[in-house]
Amino acid sequence: MKPPKSPLLQKLSFFSKSVPLNNHSEYSLKDRRTEEVYRKRWQHDKVVRTTHGVNCTGSCSWKVHVKDGIITWETQQTDYPSTGPDMPEYEPRGCPRGATFSWYTYSPLRVRYPYVRKALLRLWREARKQTEDPVEAWDIIVNDAAKTKEYKAARGKGGFVRADRKEAMELIAAQLIHTIKNDGPDRIFGFSPIPAMSMVSHAAGARFLSLIGAPLLSFYDWYADLPASSPQIWGDQTDVPESSDWFNAGYLLIWGSNLPQTRTPDSHFMVEARYRGTKVSAVSPDYAEYVKFADDWLAVRPGMDGALAQAMTHVILKEFYVDQQVPYFIEYAKKFTDLPYFMMLEPAEANGFVTGKFLRASDLGMPLSNAEWKPVVFDENNQHFVVPNGSIGHRWEETGRWNLLDHDESQQLEGIEPVLSLLNREDEQVTLHLPYFSADREKIIRRNIPVKKIIVNGQEKYAATVFDVMMTNSGVNRGLPGEYPASYDDDIPYTPGWQEKITGVKKAQVIKVAREFAQNAADSNGRSMIIMGSGINHWYHSDTIYRSVLNMVLLTGCQGVNGGGWAHYVGQEKVRPLEGWQTVALSRDWGGPPRLQNGTSFFYFATEQWRHEEFSAEEMTSPVRNKPRYRHHADYNALAARLGWLPSYPQFDRNATKLYEESGAASKEEAINYIVDQLKSGNLSFAVENPGKKENFPKTLFVWRANLLGSSAKGHEYFLHHLLGTHGHTFSEYDDSLRTEAIHWEETTPSGKLDLLVNIDFRMNGTGLYSDIVLPAATWYEKHDISSTDMHPFIHPFNPAITPPWESKTDWDTFTELAEVFSTLAEKQFPEPVKDIVTTPLLHDSKEELAQPMGRVPDWKDGVTPPQPGVNLPQIHIVERDYQKIYKKMVSLGPTVKKTIGSKGLAWDAQEEYEKLQRLLGAVKWQEEAFAGCPSLEKGRSVAQAILTLSSTTNGSLAMKAWKVLEKKTKLSLQDLAEERAEEHLSFEEITAQPRKVITSPVYSGSETGNRRYSPFTTNVERKIPWRTLTGRQHFYLDHDIMLEFGEELPTFKSPLPSQVFYERDRQPEVDTKVITLNYLTPHYKWSYHSTYGDTLPMLTLFRGGPHVWLSPHDADEAEIEDNDWIEMYNRNGLVVARAVVSHRMPRGVVYMYHVQERHINVPGSPTTKDRGGTFNSPTKIHVKPTQMIGGYAQLSYGFNYYGPTGNQRDGYVHIRKLKEVKWLED
């Protein structure tokens, strides 16, 4: 071809001069140099692989484009390892929120320098002029009521001044040391959620705080994302399928989980599964985004999902267990659930019985070890009660019987065949009294049940199978006398007809969906799946709702099957390299134990919300039992603290580092005895027993990788007033008839408990605004870190695209810097190591879960039962802390891991891996013996590498060791699950080159072997590994005393809490406009992930630019509200000012204020409070649930982020009125 004459690349001959093509369409006659404009925009210097450390469990791999040294934009990576030829791929992963992240880098919202509020900085500088000693300087401030009031009252009201980094660090370190010396390290708290989203950054603060003895606050339960039902049923925190496994389902029931909105990068698997013929049914009160994809829509009334699920359970039991018997279901129920296990029935009133405890080997006088922990079934073949393998009693002994083989321990039988039902073979029938909790009928249901007569300790007793109790409770008519429905139409619990008036869903629809769901499971051997989420998980009774829903997957053999089972997606997280992260973050490599506090209890007391309780426990407890032991929910928490069920920090009403000295003990044992005696005599109290006393206040709070106040602070206004001591606008007054017994009620309610709030963030948000000190953090495009999730099986790296700009630092560098300043100050302040008395609760996955047999309440406050640490008292440890060495320990990997590392009750060694790290990372420079040869953790990247090297999911050698340990415990053959990848060690370089899939390991319950999709509990079902529960199987029945007390021994239906807009005693605002009352819901939002991204200009532009609430046109009309009007929304807990979004997508009676909408962008003032409107959490308040405080009993034992009361917030109501006048309150 002839070369063109015109300048090259400007006028291209192929891209030729155009001529008019014909008479209607014209082409340019000019050259095309104009194209260079866009071509140059596209060009960039480099592309960096990183991810987003946001609390969304997306863990998406992104390409960050750098042009002229500037981060310009990001697009998703598309190079995930393949799911195979017949499945959709993971590419691309990402969402619109994530795509705006680069906006933060250079935005005016970026925190560029350290800031301290003027009021505090002035006091600090004055005090520092008075003394050379920084700790003394803090003392000058903190012991002066006028001074503390001054800087605390200024919180949240502007006035930040740029501070010198060193100065800020010194202030923090001085405050920490002052607190440790005067009150103990357990008064210092750290809040940083979801380690999986950026493990190194989480570990930064966690490691530092653990080393000094400061408690970390849990988040999963606090966020109300933890489904308490999961530990209850499975003894597992949460284990769910990766999103691609949705594609394997034959039936998808989506229940309160708005996939397109909240699982944006995953939802295509659901969409695409439909083309494979998978039916999708949606349960949702509003016409939500996921409803768009559903074949059926069950428009349920909010919070009534439990009733719907109970009715579906009824249909499945009736049609698939009575009308026909599906062999697959029956076999599954016998092998993998507690349905064939027996419980004893206890006499209630005349002619009546109530459910009781599981029948155990001990009850039948079988001479076995741990007999109280070995429940029994009745063997069809031998016509005897037998003790199946796999119970928790087997777990904590070395008999090799901790497996799900069909073996019996009592007579050494094999091939046992448990009886499911006693119907037609019963010794007798008795009337069972069952609790019922809705106001629509009598509270006790009486139905006959087939039972077996047995002799227990010489006494005649009745026993029934869990299966028969389930059938009886569900009201499935098997021709037995009692209050059984004759048909689905009968308005008797729990028929489809009964639920109709509660849920608003037509019974025919309920029957149809239940039937389809089960039929599909029968046709596909368990490939029916329920995707469930916060829509049904954030309620006060979410655990009972979930248990009712989960009945469906357990009864149809779907759990532990690819394409089947529950798929819970709410803030769940999966730190895939679990042991490595735990070791580094909790400084286990230097010994411990760490102080790990459950968040809900902490905030409940710290923010004084406990005093605002609206309901007596009597309103919630079982009508078939005695009256509850306490009226006030907080008393149950005090019970849980003293019995070792829940952690409780601040710990005692005295400094934990002084107790040892005080005791004058010569040994550890003496010291422990001293403490037990002190507790028994009442000389020493748990701090929780008087949260209003100054000595028991939390003094310091670090918040990093989090937005506590703007995002997760349920009862926001209580936080501001009681914890921070600044403005806070509640209207609520105490209920004088509802006072605590076990907790002292101080007459003056404290305000401003916290002495120092430190926030580390890259953006100014609702936490930063109210913090005393804000330190500038590096963003996710400026650091090394790793992230993982349960949505996909890959590990993703963070890599810096640019160096942290201005004075920002990575979290790792910030906390190591603080550790260094702290350690230097400690040289003078702590010349010698101190002995810290550390209490810990009775832990799940440890032998302590056998502490309290039969699930009774061995309360030592009764004056009879002796308190015993580790039995009915927390475990007591003595930890030596050398505060001068904190920095050195922080940046060296301690030698403990050489001998032991592990998780979930399993431990192995990491000797070779430790040695590898010595070479890989280099050793630290100190010559002292304690640090000689320790791998260096000075750099964040090294920490990431250490986590990868020390975890069995990322290092094949450890996976092999871990399986070997479990093989020994179970006498099963398991190592083959990891064999194919035994030689792999995922390095930081490798995962940066391309995402890598994790290795199958016993720290999780699913198998990825052979490029299989992850689904939980597949190793339990296929490889016979027990669940970590009482029976070793999946539990329908929970027999703990407190469960019985509250009538939740079986999945049941409990209505949401009643409306609590205002009580007569409250200070209700007087308004002259029309007011409507609506159920206040806070679903997850489309235009942010919690608060992240919600403040970026693109996200604010793409919807309505500020806080808003959604309501139906009918409700809006009633209050004369038009679309986009300003409104005021309030209840006794607080007030919000927002815009109205009126839409016919919304049902009547409900208002949505999407989570998270804060108060610092486009929020005007309220004429009612004469102050700025609040956050979406201003109208919320915590309601704690006593059944979630149980501990020391099999799967109902404490684990951090595993069990504990949730910070639910769905059960509230609000008033809404139109706001006529808008003031911006610029003063």
Place this chain on the structure above:
Amino acid sequence: MKIKAQFGMVMSLDKCIGCHTCSVTCNNTWTNRPGAEYMWWNNVETKPGIGYPKGWENQEKNNGGWTLKNGRLELKAGGRAKKLAQIFYNPDLNMIDDFYEPWTYDYETLIHSPEKKHQPVARPKSQLTGEYMELQWGPNWEDDLAGVHQTGKLDPNMRGLEEQVKLEYEEAFMMYLPRICEHCINPSCLSSCPSGAMYKRDEDGIVLVDQDACRSWRFCMSGCPYKKVYFNWQTKKAEKCTFCFPRIENGDPTICSETCVGRIRYIGIVLYDADRVEAAASVTNEQELYEAQLSLFLDPFDPEIIEQAKKDGIAEDWIEAAQQSPVYKMAVKQKIALPLHPEYRTLPMVWYVPPLSPIMNALEGQVDALDPKMMFPTIEQMRIPVQYLANLLSAGDEEVIKVVLKKMVIMRHVMRAKQLQKEYDSSLLHMTELSEEEIVDMYRLLAIGKYEDRYVIPKAHREQAGNMYFGQGIAGYDFMQNCHECMGGSGALEEEFEARWRKNYG
């Protein structure tokens, strides 16, 4: 016959989750700058609704696109004479408020506020005037039916449905409509430009604005019935979606496509007969425009077409790409993708697979037959009225929509039987005129949709554009490429090089 290659896109509305990632990534890459703040070359609308800009589909008001006058194709806004008369006042032009007034916030105040009585707040202020403002409209104001109980009534696609559809909770329906420039075969923006500043690239059909030639008349804006040409108020030039040609030329999909997490987008080329464009755009009956446009697309497997295509300068790898093209497959072979508002007569090249939707009467309890074999609702029971989709995608012809939806439902039915290893009713296949093999092909493209199947993008033959041997060394050097005066150059260097080149290799 004159064969041309044209890029097209298919978006499956059935897969769209309405997440707007496409909008954000496009905006970040291309329009995140002063003068372009309000531009969303790619936007996503909730339907029903009036969209962005407000009421863009209302051609009675906007006068965009083409119309037939006395059997001849004419711009709806009028011919050259009329345009000349109105050149200083264009009555059809959308105003900024129809799009929205772009805003930002005084974010700085959150960090720099002095101590105050109240918590500081970042208030919205206009990016045009810098003044504080009250937000009244935005580029996605109606997201998920926000306010649509009212604005929905103004949606032109609701015509004929006023009686039937109430915009009430019980009957609520919605879908998302992601939109980019249609890169029409018969672009009315181009014909509307008095300066000839717009052009359609000969080699791939991408429609662009020549930034040097644009004279700010803005007739392209009003002439485009999709309202996908924007005016940069800083540079005073029109700008629009470029189909990411700098990526496309290298074989990469557009930003909006690659970042689409719904995986709804497909890119490929079609071969079409340029000689028949006018005739196709001029068929009398609007409802025949869809088939007329289809008839332009040529069979890339036909040996005669291949022969002719080569003669017309189309490279072999491009012909191969046309054969593999998902756009060809979905629009022509499977006929499940449809053009957006074919009645505008621009022969748009972004096509849409219409959405399935849940059954209409669920709330009244009129649920489907309980026969488990009939798991899927039938077309008539779908929540989105067929008429609505027809108004959007087939100039009102409901039959066209029904045929597509039926294919999708039957695909689900057949595939369900296959996944459960059961028999299916084979008479269903006859209803769709598709074989099982074709159903499986359809399934694989819609469900499995691997990257290389979604995007079949032949790379540009830049070697034909000039001397790449020379280009290698000078690429990126502005002073050699663009600026003839800088560095003392005068373009002579290049000519000298060329002269030498010709001597040696000529």
